[in-house]
Amino acid sequence: MMLFAPAETEPADISASLTRIVAGQSGTGVLTLPLSLPDAGPAVSDHEDNQPLALTAVPRKDFLLSRSPETGTEIGATGEKLTLTINSGDTLDSLFGRHNLSRADLMAVLELSDARSMLRDIKPGDRFEVTHSDGILQSLERRVNETTTVRVLRGEQGFVLQKIDHPIESRLAYRHGTINSSLFEAGKQANVADKVIMNLAGIFAWDIDFVLDIRDGDRFVVIYEEIWQEGELLRDGEIQAAEFINDGESYRALRYVDSSGKADYYTPDGHSVRKAFIRAPVDFSRVSSRFNPRRRHPILNVVRAHKGVDYAAPSGTQVKAAGDGKVIHRGRKGGYGNAIILQHGGNITTLYGHLSRFARQARVGRRVKQGQVIGYVGKTGLATAPHLHYEYRLNGVHRNPRTVSLPKAAPIAEDQREAFFQQTGGLLAQLDTVRRSQVAIAAIP
Numbered sequence: 190m191m192l193f194a195p196a197e198t199e200p201a202d203i204s205a206s207l208t209r210i211v212a213g214q215s216g217t218g219v220l221t222l223p224l225s226l227p228d229a230g231p232a233v234s235d236h237e238d239n240q241p242l243a244l245t246a247v248p249r250k251d252f253l254l255s256r257s258p259e260t261g262t263e264i265g266a267t268g269e270k271l272t273l274t275i276n277s278g279d280t281l282d283s284l285f286g287r288h289n290l291s292r293a294d295l296m297a298v299l300e301l302s303d304a305r306s307m308l309r310d311i312k313p314g315d316r317f318e319v320t321h322s323d324g325i326l327q328s329l330e331r332r333v334n335e336t337t338t339v340r341v342l343r344g345e346q347g348f349v350l351q352k353i354d355h356p357i358e359s360r361l362a363y364r365h366g367t368i369n370s371s372l373f374e375a376g377k378q379a380n381v382a383d384k385v386i387m388n389l390a391g392i393f394a395w396d397i398d399f400v401l402d403i404r405d406g407d408r409f410v411v412i413y414e415e416i417w418q419e420g421e422l423l424r425d426g427e428i429q430a431a432e433f434i435n436d437g438e439s440y441r442a443l444r445y446v447d448s449s450g451k452a453d454y455y456t457p458d459g460h461s462v463r464k465a466f467i468r469a470p471v472d473f474s475r476v477s478s479r480f481n482p483r484r485r486h487p488i489l490n491v492v493r494a495h496k497g498v499d500y501a502a503p504s505g506t507q508v509k510a511a512g513d514g515k516v517i518h519r520g521r522k523g524g525y526g527n528a529i530i531l532q533h534g535g536n537i538t539t540l541y542g543h544l545s546r547f548a549r550q551a552r553v554g555r556r557v558k559q560g561q562v563i564g565y566v567g568k569t570g571l572a573t574a575p576h577l578h579y580e581y582r583l584n585g586v587h588r589n590p591r592t593v594s595l596p597k598a599a600p601i602a603e604d605q606r607e608a609f610f611q612q613t614g615g616l617l618a619q620l621d622t623v624r625r626s627q628v629a630i631a632a633i634p
């Protein structure tokens with residue numbers, strides 16, 4: 190599946206190319222013709238002014254006006270408005286009974302084609318909006334899913350069912366930021382949600398230690414989907430392309446969906462961003478929110494001649510396996526306190542010390558996956574404050590896990606290369622454009 194049209198030329202204007210990319214995108218959103226909705230104009234209210242109905246007290250007189258899809262004539266519902274909320278054990282029938290609503294009307298509604306499947310499948314928490322006059326059903330409405338509302342209205346020839354579509358639309362957001370206090374702070378200034386920032390850090394977790402390596406002046410560019418509906422941002426979608434410039438070194442990643450539908454991130458030359466080890470085996474979000482690169486280490490502000498890396502973090506912060514491996518030690522180990530040692534391929538071991546407790550799955554002899562939680566930060570052993578002590582050894586010799594060079598992941602399969610470059614070429618050009626605009630902005634005094 191091809192998600193993006195390749196850019197033939199470098200886009201001169203971001204918004205123009207955005208339009209082109211969204212237009213070329215397939216498989217997102219549900220775009221169907223909306224039925225006529227009652228707009229603000231013809232709604233009749235018993236108020237003299239034009240106050241929105243939502244401001245009136247509940248229960249209230251209300252009026253729904255719509256056009257019958259079959260006849261085109263206007264049909265309406267007037268009456269008392271009720272919200273029925275499904276609780277455990279409720280059926281529509283029991284709810285109608287409890288509110289003295291006509292069960293004969295309910296039966297008639299459920300006779301409508303489509304109505305049964307769209308109204309019968311209910312679960313606790315579901316809500317139905319009802320209007321009625323002395324129990325006589327005038328309208329029944331339910332949001333059946335993110336993109337559809339079903340509305341049943343009483344018409345001259347009985348009930349009429351309408352489906353109202355709420356189309357969703359995917360747009361690309363282009364954001365860039367410069368770090369001068371913390372990554373999350375830079376995200377806020379760039380109008381990027383914390384979750385996107387965390388995903389961004391996740392994409393580069395194999396190259397950058399986001400706890401200890403982030404510097405003032407580090408920059409990022411991120412291009413990600415935003416899911417919009419009826420003029421409102423519903424949620425952020427996947428990051429499509431990203432660049433992180435750490436201490437002057439640029440790292441780039443592009444999202445690619447392969448022919449089997451599997452999505453992953455790759456460098457522009459087609460290598461997976463994944464490597465055998467992540468740089469910082471500690472839950473980044475809990476740590477970095479406290480992290481200020483302008484300040485020296487708040488707790489462990491001492492020079493130590495020790496062979497590991499310390500990550501100050503609140504007690505209970507998740508500690509993750511840096512790579513796939515097997516647990517060869519779990520328990521007390523001298524000054525390390527509660528420690529876990531993992532054996533990896535290539536005669537590499539990693540050690541995680543001062544843990545408050547262990548994850549249940551991390552037992553001696555068990556295999557663990559990269560990123561799997563193996564324990565929790567504590568201050569057992571020789572530690573005065575909660576922190577993770579992390580060591581990386583190759584053939585028994587300590588290496589600095591933050592800088593040790595890791596073998597590149599295998600390149601993308603030969604038969605995927607053409608599709609990869611075609612799919613990601615446009616994104617790469619976009620990254621360049623945003624980066625240039627960032628430089629231009631930075632150059633303005």
Ligand SMILES: [Zn+2]
Pocket residue numbers: 495497498499577578579
């Ligand atoms: Zn240490």
